[in-house]
Amino acid sequence: MVDPLDPAVAAYIAQQSAEHKARIKAGLSRAVAQGSKLGRPATVDAAQVHALHQAGVSNRNIAVRLGCSLTSVLRALAASK
Numbered sequence: 001m002v003d004p005l006d007p008a009v010a011a012y013i014a015q016q017s018a019e020h021k022a023r024i025k026a027g028l029s030r031a032v033a034q035g036s037k038l039g040r041p042a043t044v045d046a047a048q049v050h051a052l053h054q055a056g057v058s059n060r061n062i063a064v065r066l067g068c069s070l071t072s073v074l075r076a077l078a079a080s081k
Contacts, residue, residue, distance in 0.1 A: 044068040049076040 032038065044066055052062045059077070063070045 044072045044076055046076040046079065049073055050080060053077060 028038065048066060049062055052065065053059070057065070059073050060070055063073045066073070
């Protein structure tokens with residue numbers, strides 16, 4: 001059995017971890033360069049939120065009208081500031 005504190009094993013694990021992170025970053029960069037959008041799709045159209053907000057509709061009513069959460073409405077409004 002290998003001693004868990006063996007410096008050679010620790011160095012090997014650190015090297016593998018660094019290589020794995022580099023491969024992940026390279027893949028994500030390549031995907032973005034090819035036009036892919038990363039992350040979760042938006043649940044609400046920010047333009048609709050802003051239009052309703054400008055019309056004087058309350059944040060809670062905006063959420064009800066658009067069928068999304070109040071938090072989504074607040075995020076959309078905060079993103080424009």
